[in-house]
Amino acid sequence: MRYLRKYPDSPLAQSELSYDKVSDRLPIRKQLLKEQQGFCAYSERFVKSTDETHIEHFDPRLKETSQDNYFNWYAVLPRFNSQKPKHIEPFLPILSPTALDLSARITYQSEIGVFQATNPHDIEAKNLVKFLKWDSYELHEDCQKHLQRIKTLQELCGDETLFLEKLTFDKDNLSFATALEAEFGLNISELLARVA
Secondary structure, three states, X not given: OOOOOOOOOOHHHHOOOOOOOHHHHHHHHXXXXXXXXXXXXXXXXXOOOOOXXXXXXXXXXXXXOOOOOHXXXXXXXXXHHHHOOOOOHHHOOOOOOOOOOHHHHEEEEOOOOEEEEOOOOOHHHXXXXXXXXXXXXXXXXXXXXXXXXXXXXXXXXXXXXXXXXXXXXXXXXXXXXXXXXXXXXXXXXXHHHHHO
């Protein structure tokens, strides 16, 4: 969830770049990945240089309209683009991915290893979880395997300083940032500053 933020002063918010113009797509994708610190906006997986990424249109109704712009675009791994529903209507009302209270309304539940609406009556938050497939078995399994690798790394290192050094050696280790913060009590923003 941490890579969904949008910046009003982003070069993309101020530019004339258009998804409809094929030659604009590469600069759009590069800037989105830069703002997302190199991570897939939906899965929080680190995007390696050999990975393909898509410019995903959060609200598919806006695609090919004058309202489709930076605030609707995210860089995502293809799997998360292709698995997201093509129609948003069954998921309305939906919480905006840029909502300031997103992390308060949707949390990673470490005891069961999934994202859930904090309030079970929050239909907008529940719909966003379903729409972005944050409750999918496959994402849960990938996340749990990653957390287990990080736990093993922590156990092998023994020392906290060595663990943090090894953890920040590769940005891929910081994938699934929200889950890492919940499970290990880490501050991912601080760790990303070490890697940069």
